[in-house]
Amino acid sequence: MGKPKILNLVLKNLASKPATIQYPKEPTPVEPDYRGRHYADLGKCTGCSLCSIECPADAIKMTPIPSGYDVPKSNPRKIYPLIDYGKCVYCYRCITVCPFNAYISTNEYRLADTAMHNSSELSLSTLKKGGPG
Numbered sequence: 189m190g191k192p193k194i195l196n197l198v199l200k201n202l203a204s205k206p207a208t209i210q211y212p213k214e215p216t217p218v219e220p221d222y223r224g225r226h227y228a229d230l231g232k233c234t235g236c237s238l239c240s241i242e243c244p245a246d247a248i249k250m251t252p253i254p255s256g257y258d259v260p261k262s263n264p265r266k267i268y269p270l271i272d273y274g275k276c277v278y279c280y281r282c283i284t285v286c287p288f289n290a291y292i293s294t295n296e297y298r299l300a301d302t303a304m305h306n307s308s309e310l311s312l313s314t315l316k317k318g319g320p321g
């Protein structure tokens with residue numbers, strides 16, 4: 189390749205958009221049905237434990253809802269499925285088996301996060317505060 193051709197190529201590349209995505213500044217696109225982080229809506233969950241029993245990765249531990257939350261009467265044991273995102277294999281079996289359609293799925297794939305390694309924050313955010321617990 190002669191010098192003028194190389195120069196043209198350099199100038200063209202300088203003026204063009206980068207070929208790569210500038211992650212993490214710019215999120216990478218995912219398919220609409222991508223299985224990302226999921227959590228139970230505690231306004232719908234009855235604490236039946238079926239999702240925990242059916243989870244093939246043993247990633248769901250039924251856990252007491254902390255005091256101070258307004259827990260629906262349909263959850264008399266006041267427990268909820270706590271998902272360990274480090275163990276989860278994102279098969280979404282829990283979502284499929286839930287008889288109350290209580291799971292909320294998302295496309296969130298950025299899971300290398302020390303603050304949110306389980307579903308507690310997301311699930312508890314679905315309840316109002318102020319109940320007797």
Ligand code: SF4
Nearest residue numbers: 243276277279280282
């Ligand atoms: S997606 Fe699969 S592995 Fe993850 S918590 Fe649900 S059932 Fe378990």
Ligand code: SF4
Nearest residue numbers: 233234236237239286
């Ligand atoms: S299967 Fe559904 S209703 Fe039962 S504990 Fe799991 S999320 Fe709650």
